[in-house]
Amino acid sequence: MNIEQARFNMIEQQIRPWEVLDQAVLQLLSVVKREDFVPPALRALAFVDTEVPLPEGQCMLAPKVEARLLQELKVQRHESVLEVGAGSGFMAALLGHRARQVITLDNRPALARMASDNLRRAGVTNVQVREADGRNGLAEEGPFDAIILSGSVSSVPQALLAQLKPGGRLITIEGAEPIMQAVLYTAQPGGANAKSVLFDTVAQRLDGFAEPTRFHF
Numbered sequence: 727m728n729i730e731q732a733r734f735n736m737i738e739q740q741i742r743p744w745e746v747l748d749q750a751v752l753q754l755l756s757v758v759k760r761e762d763f764v765p766p767a768l769r770a771l772a773f774v775d776t777e778v779p780l781p782e783g784q785c786m787l788a789p790k791v792e793a794r795l796l797q798e799l800k801v802q803r804h805e806s807v808l809e810v811g812a813g814s815g816f817m818a819a820l821l822g823h824r825a826r827q828v829i830t831l832d833n834r835p836a837l838a839r840m841a842s843d844n845l846r847r848a849g850v851t852n853v854q855v856r857e858a859d860g861r862n863g864l865a866e867e868g869p870f871d872a873i874i875l876s877g878s879v880s881s882v883p884q885a886l887l888a889q890l891k892p893g894g895r896l897i898t899i900e901g902a903e904p905i906m907q908a909v910l911y912t913a914q915p916g917g918a919n920a921k922s923v924l925f926d927t928v929a930q931r932l933d934g935f936a937e938p939t940r941f942h943f
Contacts, residue, residue, distance in 0.1 A: 727770060729761060736760075736773040736789050744790040745925075748797045754823055755793060763816035763844050777930065778814075781836045785930050786813055787876060791899075791908075792820070795874060798910055798924055799897045801825045805871035808889070810860030811932050815841030815853075817876050822853040829853075829867060831860035833933055861934045863889045870894060877932035878906055887911060887919050899929045902938070 737755055746752065761772035764786065771778050777785040786792075796817070801807055801824040809818055812832035818841060821828045830853060832838045838857040845853050858864070861883060863873070868889035875882070875898035882898060890896060890913040900909045908924040 732773040733760070736775075740775045740790045741793045744794055746790070746793045746797050750824075751793060751797045754796075754820060755789075758816070758819050758823065759848070760789065760816060762848060763814040763819065765814075780814055781840065782834050784813060784834065784837060786816060787929055791927055791929065792817055794925065795876075795897055795908060796820050796824075798908070799872050799874060799895055801872050807872045807874065808864055808868070808870045809874050809876055810863070810886075811876035812837060812841040812855055813876060815844040815848075815850075815855065817874065818853045818855070819845055819848055819850045821874070822850045825852070825872070827852050827854075829856060829864060831856050831858045831864065833857065833859045859934055860932070861936075862886070865889055872896070874898065875932060878929040879932055879935040880938050881936075882909075882911065883935070887913070888917075890919075897924075899927060903928055 761769050764772045764778050768778055777788050779785050805825050807821050807825045807828045809830040812830040818828055818830040835857055838855055842855040863886045869891040870889055871891055871894050873896040878899040892913055894913045896911040899906050901907055906928045907926055910922045911919045914920055
């Protein structure tokens, strides 16, 4: 496989047509080597328009979804970011290139180790990987300029929204199959949060987040 041609095709045929037009994001995707963040046996899937399986039944988001979330979060160089769901560490690596510092959480030891190893090999030094349950965030390290939940939840816990700085943003995929949407919350004065629906998509659930009560008749 011609790696660079495959990367170019991913960007031009999958990501750009999905309304990812921020040149800085597109350039970053050409620099950070996604193939180094997938399991070695699945390297051929690194640039395919699909979720890539990870250990313990988890997966990486599809490339176009990762790129769109990154674009919409609009991380700036002076900002601190919290990620819930480290996975392989790829999103954290992208965030690390844009932010001042990133903390990424994963409650699965194998994935926390994988993300840490991948980030170290990639030379990303401003990302901390912690093995932790992310549903309540990391209040002792907050507040944060931006929070990303790298997977889907039925709804965003208030505990996470409370860890945003004024004007801070939280992005995730919200809802239940078959209807999910990427959403962006922005912290407003007085503690309110403005919610914007960005696009429709479907993603694997993040561990540990509450599900809505289902009524049985």
